[in-house]
Amino acid sequence: MNQVQDFALSDEEATVRYLLKHASAVSxxxxxxxxxxxxxLGLLYLERRALAAGGGAGALSSAALAALDHYLxxxxxxxxxxxxxxxxxxxxxxxxxxxxxxxxxxxxxEIAAQFxxxxxxxxxxxxxxxxxxxxxRVEVSSQLPLSPDAVEVLQWAPPQLVAYAYELMAQxxxxxxxxxxxxxxxxxxxxxxxxxxxxxxxxCALLHCGCRSDYLDIGMEFIRLQRRSNGSYGHVNMLxxxxxxxxxxxxxxxxxxxxxxxxxxxxGLRPLPLRxxx
Amino acid sequence: MGILSLVDLCxxxxxxxxxxxxxxxxxxxxxxxxxxxQYLILAGRSDALVxxxxxxxxxxxxxxxxxxxHDYASAKRDHSSSLSAMVRLAASRPDFxxxxxxxxxxxxxxxxxxxxxxxxxxxxxxxxxxxxxGRDEPPDPWSKRAVASTVLDSRLLHGYYGEGDILTLxxxxxxxxxxxxxxxxxxxxxxxxxxxxxxxxxxxxxxATLRSLAGMLGAPPALRAAAYAAVVACVNHSARTGExxxxxxxxxxxxxxxxxxxxxxxxxxxxxxxRCMESxxxx
Numbered sequence: 001m002n003q004v005q006d007f008a009l010s011d012e013e014a015t016v017r018y019l020l021k022h023a024s025a026v027s028x029x030x031x032x033x034x035x036x037x038x039x040x041l042g043l044l045y046l047e048r049r050a051l052a053a054g055g056g057a058g059a060l061s062s063a064a065l066a067a068l069d070h071y072l073x074x075x076x077x078x079x080x081x082x083x084x085x086x087x088x089x090x091x092x093x094x095x096x097x098x099x100x101x102x103x104x105x106x107x108x109x110e111i112a113a114q115f116x117x118x119x120x121x122x123x124x125x126x127x128x129x130x131x132x133x134x135x136x137r138v139e140v141s142s143q144l145p146l147s148p149d150a151v152e153v154l155q156w157a158p159p160q161l162v163a164y165a166y167e168l169m170a171q172x173x174x175x176x177x178x179x180x181x182x183x184x185x186x187x188x189x190x191x192x193x194x195x196x197x198x199x200x201x202x203x204c205a206l207l208h209c210g211c212r213s214d215y216l217d218i219g220m221e222f223i224r225l226q227r228r229s230n231g232s233y234g235h236v237n238m239l240x241x242x243x244x245x246x247x248x249x250x251x252x253x254x255x256x257x258x259x260x261x262x263x264x265x266x267x268g269l270r271p272l273p274l275r276x277x278x
Numbered sequence: 279m280g281i282l283s284l285v286d287l288c289x290x291x292x293x294x295x296x297x298x299x300x301x302x303x304x305x306x307x308x309x310x311x312x313x314x315x316q317y318l319i320l321a322g323r324s325d326a327l328v329x330x331x332x333x334x335x336x337x338x339x340x341x342x343x344x345x346x347x348h349d350y351a352s353a354k355r356d357h358s359s360s361l362s363a364m365v366r367l368a369a370s371r372p373d374f375x376x377x378x379x380x381x382x383x384x385x386x387x388x389x390x391x392x393x394x395x396x397x398x399x400x401x402x403x404x405x406x407x408x409x410x411x412g413r414d415e416p417p418d419p420w421s422k423r424a425v426a427s428t429v430l431d432s433r434l435l436h437g438y439y440g441e442g443d444i445l446t447l448x449x450x451x452x453x454x455x456x457x458x459x460x461x462x463x464x465x466x467x468x469x470x471x472x473x474x475x476x477x478x479x480x481x482x483x484x485x486a487t488l489r490s491l492a493g494m495l496g497a498p499p500a501l502r503a504a505a506y507a508a509v510v511a512c513v514n515h516s517a518r519t520g521e522x523x524x525x526x527x528x529x530x531x532x533x534x535x536x537x538x539x540x541x542x543x544x545x546x547x548x549x550x551x552x553r554c555m556e557s558x559x560x561x
Contacts, residue, residue: 185498
């Protein structure tokens with residue numbers, strides 16, 4: 001293991017501090033509330049990781065959750081319009097079993113009511129939201145639904161890939177090894193180009209399906225190596241004039257990358273299914 | 279059938295290109311000849327391309343002897359890669375003499391004195407020369423150094439890679455085949471990512487080159503199938519139209535060179551496709 005990896009793996013506290021800073025920045029600014037949700041989800045992933053590693057139940061997220069819950073109780077309509085419904089549902093799904101946050105529960109209920117009015121059948125991201133609203137799945141189905149041809153998938157554009165990744169997360173199932181390998185190498189290519197949202201969604205989907213491969217391991221290692229000294233993830237080459245640097249680099253780049261990275265690591269902690277996985 | 283007609287077409291177009299280089303002082307022709315020479319070196323084991331390689335080697339040796347290559351050593355643009363590939367082909371001729379070697383040294387010094395060559399290009403020139411000039415010596419130590427400095431370079435992991443990296447993979451593949459380096463050194467997974475990206479970009483020459491490497495036999499079967507289908511489609515198209523393999527739109531960073539060396543790049547892509555189909559038939 002090299003020094004960079006050592007650093008990346010050992011300095012989790014910096015990531016906690018980074019996320020706490022953003023999670024606690026709740027205000028009436030809807031962008032900040034969205035960021036707070038995102039950072040809170042990251043904290044929930046870290047708590048779950050600590051539990052899986054044999055640590056006690058942490059309370060990293062409780063202050064942030066309390067603030068968010070309060071906002072959702074008082075001004076839910078306006079806030080919900082500005083939030084990604086999948087993010088709210090992911091936070092609700094990541095909460096510890098016995099916890100109860102009234103505002104978040106109401107928000108989930110409101111999203112469920114809104115979603116019920118959307119005509120089905122659903123596909124892609126909508127199918128994923130539907131799965132988050134239904135009971136959580138614990139098993140990877142050994143059934144092989146109609147899978148796309150791996151050669152065809154290599155020609156897909158990012159939106160198609162992301163939609164397929166959401167389908168997989170909604171209904172994890174055994175994947176043809178060649179297809180799984182191709183999806184992981186597409187994720188690697190996207191990581192190299194810093195299309196981390198597509199890449200991390202693909203990696204999460206593969207991990208949900210119980211896939212493990214060398215390509216996937218390289219992808220996860222690549223993500224780990226993106227950790228910065230302040231705990232956030234992602235490096236931007238400021239000298240490359242082709243890079244469009246957003247006004248708020250932290251909120252628009254580092255924080256989403258950090259939460260995506262933690263989501264991949266969280267998905268990687270899922271136990272391998274006993275049967276049916278590729 | 280497709281391969282044979284494409285080989286004939288490559289020979290015809292190459293003769294015209296070499297005639298042009300002999301008659302005119304033109305950088306775009308030099309650039310074209312250079313990229314073809316590089317790919318002919320890579321296709322060193324190809325049976326289908328033997329005649330074309332010999333044609334190039336003989337003509338380039340003539341150009342070296344009549345001082346034509348020296349002219350280009352003082353050109354404004356850095357042509358060291360083209361020159362080194364041409365010199366290496368010339369040096370593969372059995373009649374390459376000590377006098378010819380001195381002529382090559384003069385080109386070297388011309389380039390070095392003008393500081394026209396980047397360190398990597400200089401290394402490439404040395405590496406290209408080391409092998410043919412030391413035919414009875416142990417395998418090329420320069421190649422190993424190039425492998426260490428380039429393949430293991432973090433560019434493969436984090437940043438942009440270019441044709442230089444792909445050519446280094448080709449060299450590494452040859453070294454693995456010759457058992458100079460361990461097969462585990464070949465980065466098949468990063469090679470697969472490069473192949474996927476080349477496929478998405480429509481970079482036929484890169485697709486065909488990477489697909490034909492022995493080290494890439496471990497790439498995902500679907501990726502290999504998609505790459506091979508793309509190569510066959512190009513060769514079939516050429517057989518139908520009687521033209522060299524067409525080039526896709528160049529990436530922005532390659533546009534200037536693509537415009538300058540268009541014929542050479544089409545020959546290069548055609549040679550790579552021939553090599554790829556030939557290697558598939560051998561598997």
